[in-house]
Amino acid sequence: MNLMNTEWIELENMIIGRQYSETWKKNYSGILRNLKAEYPTGDIWLKTPIEEKEHIIIYRNINDSRYILSWAIERGLMQNPEYRKAIIDYYNKFYNAVGGICKELAKYYEFVTEEEAKALKKLRNNSQIVHFLSSFYKLCVTFGKKLKDITDKDVLESCVDWSLNSVVTSRNIIQKARFALGYTTKKLIVNKKNKDKFERMATEYPHFETPIRDYHKYMKAGGYSKATIDKKHATLLHFLIFLNEQSDTIQLSNFQRKEFWAYYNWLDLQYVPSYTYAHIIEARLFIEWGLNEYPDFPKTIDYPEGLSSKIIRTLVAEEENSEGRAFPIEGLAQRIIEECYAYVPETEREALCRDFWLIVGSCPVRFSFVHNLEVDCLKPMLNSDSFLGLTSTYRDKAGNVNAQFPLFDDIGIEAIKRLQKRFHEKGLKAITNPNNKLMYDHLFLENNVNGLLPTTAFRVFLKDRILPRVKEIEEYKINNNGAVFEIGAHGFRHFIATVVQAKTRNIKATQFVLGHHDEKMSMRYLRSKISRNTLLYSIIDGYEKQEVSGKFYLKIIEMWNDESIEDSRLFDVFMSDMDLTTFLKHYGRKRDMGWCMSEENCETYYRCWGCNFFVLRREEIEEAIELLATLFREHRNLVQNSKDYTDNNPIAASSIKTQALIQKRLTDLRLSQEMIWEMVRLKLLGKDIKEALSNGDFSLASKE
Template identity: 85%
Template sequence: MNLMNTEWIEIEGMFKERQYSESWKKNYRGILRNLKAEYPTGDIWLKTPIEEKDHIIIWGNYNDSRYILSWALERGLMHHPEYRKAIIDYYSKFYNSIGGICKELADYYQFVTEEEAEALKELRKNDSEKVVFVNSFYKLCVTFGKKLKDLTEKEVRESCVDWSLNTVVSSRNIIQKAMFALGYTTKKQIVYRHINKKLPFEKMATEYPHLATPIRDYHKYMIAGKYSKATIEKKHLTLSNFLKFLNEQSDTIHLSNFQRMDFWAYYNWLSLQFGTSYTYAHVIDAKLFIEWGLNEYPDLPNTIDYPEGLSSKLSRAQIAEQENSEGRAFPIEGLAQKIIQECYAYVPETEREALCRDFWLIIGSCPVRFSFVHNLELDCLKPMLNSDSFLGLTSTYRDKAGNVNAQFPLFDGVGIEAIHRLQKRFHEKGFEAITNPSNKQKYNHLFHENKVNGLLPSSAFRGFLKDRILPRIKEIEDYKIKNDGDMFEIGAHGFRHFIATVVQAKTRNIKATQFILGHHDEKMSMRYLRSKISRNTLLYSIVDGYEKQEISGKFYLKIIEMWNDESIEDSRLFDVFMSDMDLTTFLKHYGRKRDMGWCMSEDNCETYYRCWGCNFFVLRREEIEEAIELLATLFREHRNLVLNSKDYIGNNPIAASSIKTQVLIQKRLTDLSLSPEMIWEMVRLKLLGKDIKEALSNGDFSLASKE
């Protein structure tokens, strides 16, 4: 090479070591003559602005693409940033593809050896575009005129690399990982540092210079307090909006004298832009910022005058919003099952897709958070406590709820199969422990993609679900059409809601639901049971006794009414429906025993004959004998009425009331799966002083004596 010499090179001097025909050389001599005619020297060509280069140089069917690039490499011009830019700009303007030329030149100058090319292909052995992938590295080496092994991380960062990127090599990190795989670097990922990009708190400090010191100090305070990155970002946002409010209201409101009414003004300002939860967070964060800076900065107040009434209002509004919110539960009945069915049926096209499919099969089998499964270690499948046959997922790192060695039950064998499959794959691939970028711990990962990429990124799992699975589910598209294109979030939390609802319906025990969710607070678990689907399922659980004909009466109608009527939340019965109290205890604590069952009305009512048609009435199988005794008494009284009346008619008020009461009692008893014939046979036996159980053919009813 004639380094840093910008003169044109004659064809004989440039291609002398390559075997080209005389005809080929003749054509390229023509290219060179035309180049010299327009640009007498190479230096003139390099310094001519790209805007003035309005055409390429051609000769017959040949163009200057091969000559210019060969000349640049032979002269060493690609080592010079200014010359390199001129050459890349030229090719970017006039040539869409020069992959073949770059491969030829990389071979000629031994930028990429045959062994390196094969190693690069091996990284993409299951990829149909692996040839294009390798060609990208030929182009990359030509860009710098260097051998692949000599490329540095700094060079890979440079903007001139952009022209070598394509649909396969989509980022500099993929280049870096390939270099790591070849052993040419010890870093497998490039961390970008935007030197000129200001952080949010610095932007605020610049925008509000009179508050620059407290803004920067508040940021330092959060760092020292070990606030999480997400929390700091949220507080930056709420502070930014607070400062924006102060700036807009600067004529009437000043931070140094922020008063009670100013908090209300801020609340009203926020309410016009945000929902209840965002408004609540913003007001509270503004209060905390002021409290933090009291007496410390001249532009902040010396005392705080925060209105407790506003605090109560915000708290009630947020609680109401949470109570009415469905959270991240799926609003489509059966969606969780459909997603898992589609995942199970999906045939992965790549190893990455296989990992993603198994991820969602595990999520659908266990009520855990996304990050918990993502970060699972290889040895994560353990027997649950006090059960050798029931398996659960465990992890040695602290999860979001602060649980260490948290263990969650697996409810589906599909998830267990997926874990076994991933464990087998890990051993077959011969993977080794890697450091998790989230929890900074080094261990064997269940979702280890390969030796280059390490832990599969979370975006891959979400992308797989969005692009490969959800389009197969018709109900999702129907939902979007019905809701004018609006869409709900579909992720791991939706499966947590679904599994929690199923467990609550099966066990009717909030403690069981709390355990499988890993919550420390029972109230948090209750939030998972507030979706429309969950409410319907819980209602089914509550009225299950009625449907199984173990309970009669119309009290279940009152339960449904109370559950859906938010105006009666102060009822003493409302919260009890959410507990695991058994029915007998519930009746004794909150009901009044009548001659024939229980009255659940909170108001006194002495007209007990109306019980049979009242929504507050409850009758259990255990109380059948009481009802039969009353029915026998009413029958005897009605018979005496008929026998002792001179002009008896069935529609007189006394007779009509007696008949109606007997009919209602019979109706309640038929709800307990007694036929009318059996009911009146029991009445006959009662009137004769005999045991009414003689009327039962199989004795499967438990007829308790009157309590």
């Protein structure tokens, strides 16, 4: 190779040209003639601005791509940053893909050997191998180097972006591959240009450069996590944008009450209350931090406390009316798990992602909890050897250490056992978790080179492989003007919380399975429309099982579905204690033989038996039998003591109707007519009516 010579290379002198046919040589001779006609020398071509290179050079439908890259490699131009940029800019503008050509060149010039290609294939043994390998071929062509000669510094160069495939490669993926091949001692590599966001902010706002840099140092010294620092930088950037836009009327040096309100109004036009609140608080903290320290900061701060109160009220209202991240489609959680279970993975990575969602659908845990699970995570629940749960030794989001969550589905248990078996069969080893910095055996370890499977892999799998199979999602979009909603692990937490609440009717049980310290937080999980409907069905389940007589459950449905009731006491009662007795005490009036749920008083006592606002439970059977016996005795006396008795007599007709209504209510509670009147007979004889229940179907509660 004639290094750093920018002259065009004649075809007969080009090394790679010797392997091509005469036809190829003729065609590329035509390409070279056209290049020389447009750009007499290679140096002119390199120095011509990209915007002036209006088209690629073509001869007989063949473009100049193979010649240009071969020429650049053989002249060593790709090793010169200026020339390399000119060539890559040219391909970024005029070519969609040159992966095939880069593969051909990388193999011909032995940039990537056959042994290296085989080793790389083992690192990504799936349908994405072609794209994966293509990135390494393009990487070597980018620098005109052999793969083993690529350095850590090279990987950080901006020109590497040209070789990356956004789906399968990144700088760190390339670095892990080089580590696996033994070409570097660093498994991960950090692009400082991407890391230091505050550097770009300091450059963009030079007037505040010193406080921006000092604030960054202050946060690092304070032990803030990278995620927290990034969030604070983001909020600070919005504050600086606001100051820049309002520079004619607002200055940081006199930022006081009026200016805080102006910032609130600016944010409120763009963001939800929670986002606005976070930005206001961060702006206040930034100003307080810099008071009297910098000439552009105010000397004192006069923060309007009324502003915080206003935002908090709005925030509380937003949270109260929000359905959170609950699924808005009834049965969606089950449908997603059905499709996951039926899906046949094409790759090992897909198998890991599939098992991840099967676990999420079986246990009410957060996304990160499952992602960070250790291999030995399946344990019997406390006080129950037969009931399994997930446990972890690290502190979760709620601050729980050794937190344990029950598994409600065998599908999730099977997935965990499958992952445990995989770990041991593949001989995987413990790694340091990048999130909690603990070293242990990981359930979702892809391999010991790539490490923990990234969170994006799980989300992309769900989005691309599973959700398109769930037709209910598309139907929802059609019926709701294209509306979309988040589908993730939190939606399954909402679903499982609702199921537990409906089954147990105990908010403490729901709070336990969610791992919440605050009962009110658990109640928020049950405020979605789907949750309310599910819990409603649980309440009226007592009627359907003939535990409750009467039609008052229709009134419950009416109240429950009334969207105008934004802060319903009825809902709060149900959430705090699902017991029907407690509900009746809160909303009913006890009568001698049941409960009246009407908001108005009735003048006629006997109307209860035909009223939709009257509730009779099995616990009140004895009271009803006692009343029925009294009415029977009175009616018998009426018949015996009347000289001209007829059933049409108003008093007699009322008595007969009342007895019939009572009998109907009692048959609603699974009592036969024969049993009812046997109880009446026993009551009239002064005996215990429970003697009629010799079959043991149920027992009668004592009178309250």
